[in-house]
Amino acid sequence: MVNQARWQRVGWGVAAWLVALLMFFPIYWMIMTSFKTEAAAVSTPPSIVPMEPTLQNYETVFEQSDYFRFAWNSVVISLGSTMLGLLVAVPAAWAMAFIPSKRTKPTLLWMLSTKMLPPVGVLVPIYLLFRDWGLLDTLFGLTVVLMLMNLPIIVWMLYTYFREIPKDILESARMEGAGLWQEVVYILLPISLGGIASTVLLNVILAWNESFWSLNLTSSDAAPLTAFIASYTSPEGLFWAKLSAASTLAIAPILILGWFSQKQLVRGMTFGAVK
Amino acid sequence: MAISRERLVGVGATSPSVVMLLLWMVVPLGMTIWFSLHRYLLLQPGSYTLVGLENYAYFLQDPAFLNALWNTLVLVGSVLIITVVFGVAIALLLNQPFWGQGIARILAISPFFIMPTASGLIWKNLLMDPNSGFISWAMKSLSLEPIVWFSNWPLLSIILIVAWRWLPFATLILLTALQSLDEEQREAAQMDGARPIPYFLYIILPHLARAITVVVLIEMIFLLVVFAEIFVTTSGGPGSESTNLAFMIYKQALLQFDVGGASAGGVIAVVLANIIAIFLVRLIGKNLDEE
Structure with missing residues (x-):
């Protein structure tokens, strides 16, 4: 009984984390994309973390605008x-x-x-x-x-x-x-x-x-x-x-x-x- | 003598705020009503004639207006349902003790702080693009046909983007309300061996009733005038499928330069907002009395 209650608790905790990550995902994705090259940003399958992280986009934003x-x-x-x-x-x-x-x-x-x-x-x-x-x-x-x-x-x-x-x-x-x-x-x-x-x-x-x-x-x-x-x-x-x-x-x-x-x-x- | 001097100081201290808000409200609103009774086209100099209620008649008969009104209602209604139903669920999930609760909460409420122009463009491109968007890729991986969001489901797309921003707001308010649920009450219910569903229906939901009302009323005020998300994604299109009242008035005024027509639309928006405002002000006024 005690064990079952404990697992139930862990299950709800995992569910809470999944929901939180899902809500945050668009922001995470935006941050990750900002470190990709333009070509990598539109390529499929998308990479969850940038393969070759670059600061080039930030430089361009600062320079061009x-x-x-x-x-x-x-x-x-x-x-x-x-x-x-x-x-x-x-x-x-x-x-x-x-x-x-x-x-x-x-x-x-x-x-x-x-x-x-x-x-x-x-x-x-x-x-x-x-x-x-x-x-x-x-x-x-x-x-x-x-x-x-x-x-x-x-x-x-x-x-x-x-x-x-x-x-x-x-x-x-x-x-x-x-x-x-x-x-x-x-x-x-x-x-x-x-x-x-x-x-x-x-x-x-x-x-x-x-x-x-x-x-x-x-x-x-x-x-x-x-x-x-x-x-x-x-x-x-x-x-x-x-x-x-x-x-x-x-x-x-x-x-x-x-x-x-x-x-x-x-x-x-x-x-x-x-x- | 002392009292009246105190009163005077009080009035003096309050009046700058009151006068400024009064000017901010009365002058433009009066002008809107005045313009709405005129034929006033910015691009035709000299076209400034009193036409009475003609603009309203035109507006109310225009199928585009009814369409925009309908879109506004669908947008407000859908976002409210999504944010309240999921808001209650997420608030309950986040309210139980679990590992990393504080961080999970911060992540879940973050979308509320994203400026609408950025959230509109991030969703439109990075997530919902039919070719390279993340959602399309995810659907293709599940061998589903990717949805062409903004061409086929423009209003639904806007609803999702707006709901993503306001769901955290509902969650945060409901979470705050849940935390004030009396610890004793909770323990008593547990001692009595209350089953989850009756516990939710008879204890939690009534406790949340007031917070839900507040969420609904406040969101309504902001949702009635959703603008930036439409501005950066669909521009109201295709056709006028995703044009709401706010966007229609903007188009009428600043793109077609029809001041009279746009003002009539503005008055209608104000009337709609006021109907909601009456309920909200009454609720908050009651709250002020209780304290």
Whole structure:
């Protein structure tokens, strides 16, 4: 009996590993293909690991395309939109958590509902306004749009973290004569550093991968990595290994960040409804 | 006096966020509604006339619209079913203790972090290409006829790519919910010698009900407007077989320069999304009250 139960356990463990490997396989395959020659990438039968691993594709991606400019744009847009968002969201979340009023809950829910506005619904006016204001294909324009897209998530996440801080701490600081500014900068922010870091992490990931506005509002100057990868839609000749190399480079940093942010992801994406 | 000053500070601190979101929502949305009542073709200067609901009438009668609406529903419905059913199964598998559990979990949720343009192109070429793709090779090795994915099954292909990205999301949320299943409850059920199937149906599934609802509602918001995966693989084709509402509006606006028509489509998309949003906001609002 004991033996049977043990084998059953091993069996389920093996099943779990098989499912995990199956889910990860496309990523594994992409990474492996990025180290193959173009000829080996399309040859059949495919080799599970590259027979003659080469870095040539990475060199080509670096040389032929402006890879670093696209990467820089992605960094600016994702960090910029997150930081701008924080700047606006910290005071709002602070007020909602520590000076709640009758309007707090409706305001929070209303913010959430703006997140549900489908981007295609406002594509036309945003595109036309951006054209008239000269904001098309600018880092500033895209950063602001992504900031507004993610602002509700930032406010919500900060709110849930701030709410866990006992009010007494802030109140006793106020008794000691701390001003509002000191209260926020020297007490609230250090205490909630973990929560703020989580919020930043999730938003950087979301902004990095955002592909609707980045494809529609940029063409070359401000194009981030999502748009760069999309340019492989209609290349000429053999391109699988180069596509794989470019994709691996675009994905790696955010994949690693993602691994560290599982919990924050659940909290941020479900607005605290699942813990 | 002190209270009202505190209130004032509160309002002052909240208003930048509120004003920005209000502008972001009201101005473009108002413009979309305004444009949708006009005949407005970007390539014909001077073509800007009030036509009332004509764009809507045109849109609603256009077979291409009904087709796009249908494709949207099929895409959303299929991905939801795949992600919830397999999400529950995978979450249960990953929740049991086994060797290397942490690493297996990380591998299984990784697809969620892949940018949609990259996942679309990797699947289209490396995996689904009818000649040299891995799936075709695997099918040939089993002496099956390889599937010509994007020509014969364009919508199914998109569904698979999108589901691959959202299945990890469902798994992660459900896994988190499973972990909060009370240890005592689990032990009690084991002591009572609960059989696996009733245990699943009467204990686990009710416990997951809320998490499943959240997964369904949140995924719906994102799935209604799937865009990049279609943009880099089929461009909505062949014909309009894989055109969803989002892609149709994009084509109408930025490829055919029909601002009026595209805006009418945009308003319809907003209305659809709002119907879902009402349920989600209510659910989360209830959650806020409970705490």
